[in-house]
Amino acid sequence: MSAIASMFSRSFFHGTKADLKPGDLIVVGYQSNFAEARPLSWVYFSGTLDAAIWGAELAIGNGCERIYVVEPAGPFEDDPNLTDKRFPGNPTLSYRSRDPLRVIAEVTKWQGHPPERLQQMKDGLARLNAEGADIID
Template sequence: MSAAASMFVRQFFHGTRADLSPGELIVVGYQSNFTTAAPLSWVYFSGTLDAAIWGAELAAGDAPQRIYVVEPTGPFEDDPNLTDKKFPGNPTLSYRSKHPLRIVAEMTKWQGHSPERVQQMKDGLARLSAEGAEIID
């Protein structure tokens, strides 16, 4: 097997309602898609399409749901909001970085969750918020 045949590229995804284009950067300092807390000091992304779909479906607003293929421009770490609190071992491949994410492409064909499942997730998040839980650091 040649060296080229054994290499692969790891893909990362970001789900949102923001209308962005390939080449643009997702940077820190913007309001979260999910809370009214202070602007974020991290950008969040995932190595699974399913986690990105949840990001798009749960993002606030009425704009179209979007999923971008992104590449980190610097170091990143496991997202402690999920990996330490909900899913030890990081099976959702959820990450965060203080460095920008470069948009490589937009995924235009993907299958979302059922409306009932999305409502269940939103109800659960509303319950956590009512209890004072911080959903995103």
């Protein structure tokens, strides 16, 4: 690979309310950003800023919504919670890994979704939860 081609490496993002710093690791074993449930055996991230914005906006907790540029430390796969169930072909570029994600930087300027669209998404997730859908592994 030439030096010019390597300048265009793929970026990955993680949306959350956790306060992290460059060099921190996002690891398995913590609760989901979206539900108070058993600890997760995967870490989740995206190749699109829009999917990370959803992650930050929908995360539970009282912290500030944050988006981080992350680097996977090992192999990863398409997130079957989205790609197999909702968006075949993975247009959201959503992934998961059992290996850590290293925080590279924080994205500080981003535009959230309109309040009515955010409420629609929250209502849809509440409906799935009421139906007993376990959407996060």
